């Protein structure tokens with residue numbers, strides 16, 4: 001334990017040096033708990049023990065009760081967002097779960113994942129697919145609730161991410177897809193409430209417990225958010241997990257991107273047990289959950305700074321320094337492209 005504390009302190013010092021001077025992003029950080037992959041893993045075990053948890057099932061109701069109890073034990077009130085989804089098997093009652101952690105400012109950063117498992121004929125307990133994201137967010141809530149935030153955080157457990165038909169786009173239509181029911185319901189509700197402008201960013205996690213975790217850069221995600229998370233991964237020495245390879249992913253972040261909310265999806269789709277009965281607890285590793293927890297918690301202050309402007313101006317001034325010291329004439333088009341990318 002002691003050794004670990006020393007190592008953590010070393011990492012924090014390196015991180016502060018990299019980030020540079022300025023007020024601490026999280027003044028209470030020293031007292032706040034850090035992410036515990038073993039705790040997150042224990043939540044996965046409890047969810048998996050409930051069996052298959054497709055949208056509308058009694059087991060998913062039990063999962064909701066479990067998540068709600070865990071969050072209540074952290075002193076958090078869970079807000080339920082019920083809705084009726086029109087699916088290929090008829091109307092299905094679904095419920096998103098939302099926890100809000102008020103910050104200094106009302107603008108919101110959303111951290112979300114799905115907690116349903118894919119409806120399948122074979123027994124499918126979705127340890128990684130559905131279990132890992134739901135469990136991860138409970139542990140993240142435990143850490144975030146103890147940290148003062150510049151912006152308000154919302155942690156969201158989406159219902160009905162999975163398609164009812166076997167294929168992702170096998171049923172439904174572009175306007176009414178057979179997937180992402182919960183995230184679309186959330187965005188619709190925010191739009192109806194006039195709350196879309198307050199949603200500043202979404203970080204989505206999905207299938208982040210694979211013991212051979214390798215997360216690629218999703219090309220549908222917002223580039224500066226991807227860059228910010230990958231920079232945190234490099235700082236913490238996790239470049240072998242957050243790899244420099246691209247992949248285009250369709251997931252619960254798409255409705256947010258379509259609504260203009262910058263979003264990043266952290267997902268490992270290279271998972272042999274994906275949508276098979278082999279997606280069981282032995283495929284999930286506390287270490288993988290730990291890595292994603294550490295990286296995300298390191299990236300969040302930088303994301304906050306990116307949203308509140310301080311990061312942008314810092315990057316901007318560095319770029320201006322570079323331009324001024326450059327011995328080469330920059331073509332005006334390249335110069336304006338550079339400016340556009342930072343303003």
Ligand SMILES: [Zn+2]
Pocket residue numbers: 118129162275
């Ligand atoms: Zn799935």
